[in-house]
Amino acid sequence: MTETDPNNPVAVALELERLRGSLEAGFARADGQLALLVQRSDQTDKQLADHEARLDSLEHSRWPLASITALAATAGAAVALWEVLH
Template sequence: MTPPESTAVALELAELRRTMEVGFTEQRGQLALLVQRGDQTDKTLDDHEKRLDAIERNRWPLPAIAAVTGVGALVVSVWQALGRG
């Protein structure tokens, strides 16, 4: 190889290295964006889970009240059917 050819190869290798570095930098940026979006999604899911838990906790008395009311209505109906009312 003559010196000009080795210089050309060195320049091409430097250009290739620069291109690869730019590509890797872009990929790192895209991956960082995906990680950030994933973190935001995790926070949103956690928030929704907390809200759902709060709704479920506040709703538990409704079936119990309905059951007690039903039993009370049954007792009153039986009482009246037996002629005690």
């Protein structure tokens, strides 16, 4: 019996050990890739949260400008109307 003979129990055991090693290496590579994807997803979530916070702060600091502009325009129109009538 040779080592490549499928009836040889030693050959079968060696081939199973090689397959086991290949599977372990493949699973380790897949785990590494999944861990990298999770890390990138976490970074993306953090960036999205940061952008949301920045956008919210810009929106909150901007709303008085529109109100002030509307009040100034209304006051200007009232003054102009008052001057025209008097």
